[in-house]
Amino acid sequence: MASAQSTTAYPAGQSSTPSGHNTASMVDLRSDTVTQPSQAMREAMASAAVGDDVFGDDPTVNRLEETLAEILGKEAAIFLTSGTQSNFAALLAHCARGEEILTGRExxxxxxxxxxxxxxxxxxxxxxxxSADGGLEPADITTAVQPDDPHFPISKLLSLENTVTGRAVPLARQEAAAKAGRDAGLAIHLDGARFFNAAVALGVSPTELAASADSISICLSKGLGAPAGSVLCGPRSLIDKARRWRKMLGGGMRQAGVFAAAGLHALEHHRAGLADDHARAAKLRDALAAMPGLSVDTSPGQTNMVHVALETSEPDRIVQNLASDGLKLLGGARMRLVVHRDLGDADIDRTIDAFKSALSNAA
Ligand SMILES: Cc1ncc(COP(=O)(O)O)c(C=O)c1O
Structure with missing residues (x-):
């Protein structure tokens, strides 16, 4: 495990919970978007060289765009405010009014x-x-593409995702879906909000995983731990169109190098730590799967998320117990626990103990 990841400290001498833990600090498992910029990241942000990025003058934004385009083996890239804006600019750059995007329901x-x-x-x-592994079936793609007929929209783009709710879609499955789309004349977009989690879990290079898509959106503010920002990579002509859409969407920032510096720091220093998040999530998954009263998804290919269903008569009471034991969670009887770089081994142990205690208190 990388020692760079923080563990939460529980100051002594404060009130404790039913399982004896201190509630002064919470274990936040709601999302990997809750990660705080580290001190080193804050220093990189503070000392970033900046300029007006709408004029193309911000050297740090330019460096971030060049760096990610190179890592993914694409021609160009553009820095955007969020994953949603990045996907949106990509979809608008690929498609015109009256055209159609095929994508996964979830x-x-x-x-x-x-x-x-x-x-x-x-x-x-x-x-x-x-499908259960997060992939789309090639046959579904082929069948869904519309014939050239004025009754139908014009099928234009296939929008894939990896990871999908924490599942790393195997490279061959992503490639097969992309091939089905391409054979039917579609362009391919990949929502890679957690692309590096997928690459790390699958043990493939980012270039290899990116190769089947024309455009890829990467989030810097999830497991990578930057405070904001996403980068869309692809062919220069598409990125030029996305740049116009970004302006229309109000996403043209000025001295955005302050944020880009956080992204560069994350790419350089935080990527390796994603494997530690996956290992900690696996430990949590295995421990919860062994507890009666919980149904845990232990299917292969999972990365930093643990999907848990409470199969007890009083799920609300258990959720309440978990909260009073210091866990910040999203969901009720079905929950998704997300492991990230601001959680260390002690937090995972504390989470396991809290579930044990909540289940036994409810029994
Ligand atoms: C798969 C996926 N794509 C896109 C996004 C959107 O990112 P943002 O919240 O930065 O708009 C998210 C956010 O959680 C996501 O999980």
Missing amino acids: FHVFGYEARGASVLGGIALTPLPV
Whole structure:
């Protein structure tokens, strides 16, 4: 385990919970977006060389864009404010009004971005079933592509995702889906909000994992631990179009190098730590799977998320006990625990103990 990751300290002498833990600090398992910039990251931000990025003058933004384009083996890149804005700019750059995007029903682009491409872009979003491993079935893609007929939208883009709710979609599955799309004349976008989690878990290089997509959106503010920002990578002509959309979407920032410096720091210093998050998530997953009253998804390919269902008569009481034992959680009887760089071994142990205690108190 990398020692760079922090563990939460529990100051002595404060009130303790039913399982004897201190509630002064919480174990925040809601998302990897809760990560705080480290001191070294803050220093990199403070000393960043900056300029007006709308004029293309910010050397740190330019360096971040060049760095990620190179890591992914793409021609160009653009820094955007968020994953949603990055996906949105990509979809708008790929498609025109009256065209159609095929994507997964449970993917973020379809389910959690308010259907922005349809609402603001006049682009149809058509959802396909997502398989248990997070992939789309090539046959579903081929069948969904519309014939050239004025009754239908013009199928234009296949939007994939990796990881999918914490599952690293195997390289061959991603490639097979992309090939089905390409064979039908579609361009390919990849929502890689947690792309590096996928690459690390699959043991493939970022270039290899990126090769089947034309455009890829990467989030810096999830497991990588930067405070904000996403980068869209792809062919220069597409990135030029996305730059115009970014301006229209109000995402043209000025001295954005302060944020880009955090992203560069994360790429350089935090990528390796994703493997530690996965190892800690695996430890938590295994421990919870062994507890009666919990149904835990132990299927292969998982990265930093643990999916747990409470199968007890009083799930609300257990959720309450977990909260009073210092866990910050999202969801009720079904929850997703997200492990990230601000959680150390002690936090995982504390989480396991809290579940043990909550379950035994409810029994
Ligand atoms: C898979 C996926 N894509 C895109 C996003 C959007 O990122 P943001 O919250 O930065 O808009 C998220 C956010 O959680 C995500 O999980």
